[in-house]
Amino acid sequence: MQLALSCTNLLLLVHLPFCLCKVIQGTVSSLEAWEQSGQFVTKFCFHDKKALFRYSTNATSAGSWYFILDESWPFYLAEQDCHKRLAMSKFEVKVSKTEEQQVVNQWMRPHFWFLVYGEPSTCNTTTPTSNAVLEYRMEFLNPDSSGVANDHFGDDYRGLLPFYAVLVLAYIAGIGLYAHRVWLTISKGGPMHEVLNMLSVAMALHMLAAILMLIHLWRYSVNGRGIPLFETLSEASEMLSQCTMVWLLLSLSVGWTMGSNTTSPLKDTKQLSLITAIALTHVILVLWEQTYDESHYTFHIHESLPGFLLVMLRFGLVGLLTYNLQRTLANERSVLRREFYSGFAIGCYLWFLAFPMLMLLAVPFASYLRHKVVTVGVTLIQAVSMGLLSRLFLSRSLYWEVSTLSSSTLPLRRDMGGGPGFLTRLS
Incomplete structure (x- = not known):
């Protein structure tokens, strides 16, 4: 019984920070984006047309949210050139407003989309002179049976x-x-x-x-x-x-x-x-x-x-x-x-x-x-x-x-x- 309780307590303490949800909050920064050649944020599986991505931030930024399709993701990880990596995104959403939303037109079959944050300084050869930290809240929504984007489940969890x-x-x-x-x-x-x-x-x-x-x-x-x-x-x-x-x-x-x-x-x-x-x-x-x-x-x-x-x-x-x-x-x-x-x-x-x-x-x-x-x-x-x-x-x-x-x-x-x-x- 003591072993069971110890295992349970350990799992509770360690697992909580990693729980996955698709209304997410966090921070991105100029320094981390530069170190990673694009800061990975999350991924989501959209399954139909008229899916929706919505975000809000505590401030505006010169950066963008880059959406990279799962089929391109292995090539993205293998590419060493920062400019070529970010150029693999199918579209981007600029963080020029504190609140914005973007319709994601899915096609053929459900796909994972990987979200990466990048700034103009991300691909520089020198360390950014300032480290701007941006707080965000994101929401990913798939269309329901009536075509309205209010389904929080990615297609990998649907059903x-x-x-x-x-x-x-x-x-x-x-x-x-x-x-x-x-x-x-x-x-x-x-x-x-x-x-x-x-x-x-x-x-x-x-x-x-x-x-x-x-x-x-x-x-x-x-x-x-x-x-x-x-x-x-x-x-x-x-x-x-x-x-x-x-x-x-x-x-x-x-x-x-x-x-x-x-x-x-x-x-x-x-x-x-x-x-x-x-x-x-x-x-x-x-x-x-x-x-x-x-x-x-x-x-x-x-x-x-x-x-x-x-x-x-x-x-x-x-x-x-x-x-x-x-x-x-x-x-x-x-x-x-x-x-x-x-x-x-x-x-x-x-x-x-x-x-x-x-x-x-x-x-x-x-x-x-x-x-x-x-x-x-x-x-x-x-x-x-x-x-x-x-x-x-x-x-x-x-x-x-x-x-x-x-x-x-x-x-x-x-x-x-x-x-x-x-x-x-x-x-």
Whole structure:
């Protein structure tokens, strides 16, 4: 519990400055524009004609906002000549007024537009004699279904709000279907096994993450900022849910609740140390990845170095899971338990490989679709995996026949060639 609280607190402290919103405020300066040969401000994915860019500043300036299309952005980054870099912009908006707006006519398909600030002194060979600091507030709006520019969502986030709404409704329906069964299991007086406790915690955290993200996105649709704290709490809940699931699945893979191996993961010092190391590594990589959230070097956040390392961590966990299952099966003589582990392995691989495989599948998609493909795909697969596991653990299935759970609250089935000799065939 202390580890979970520490990880959550660390995430809250580090993540907040990097929350992405499309009503943004900040500062640009002559010096930073000169040092960067054009100061990167933000990016936004416009998806249709008559999109709108609006800004306000605390003063006028001789500078301009330069809009560079995603197709030109790699060449912009590779170009060393400052004048040629800024000349790659499709259009510019001069900061000659303290308030102005510009219609962005999108064409063909949705595109990311990268916004860069530059001044006449930006491309000089000498340092600017004065460092003028400009405070700004920007608003990026896509047209809605009626053609009016009041949609704060870029096309890379478009559709996520209804997705999370459906996901939360599905969770509520699941609670309606299974809450009574869980209550009956608990009310029988038998101790509810730690497997069910851990799975319930993981599902509750996953649902909480979805609810918080839904509230954040709903608010974002209204004000373009959302509720950054809710977004952070959603990611923290999702992270804790994943750590809990990794702990549960790895524990089951070494035979926990099966036969003689009934040691609780909470009492297994070696396994507890391993899971703690994995959780801390995951937290560090996620926090590191957040520094790329508004980076102009990547369209999709997981294309960064820490994102790549997160994928490698998942593959490492798959390797550990495979090793555990092979060792467990090598010492297992029960046919029924081998049958259980075969189905269990499929569910585990589905859980662990969802993220890295969707990362690879998202590569051929347009840059503005990659975030949605990975987010929606991983969230759905994980929700389905937990749903299947909950059915496995809460019903009189094969798992109940071959595990120590069968001695808690639900009786063994005797419809698979049962009879007095059934229990002896498990050993």
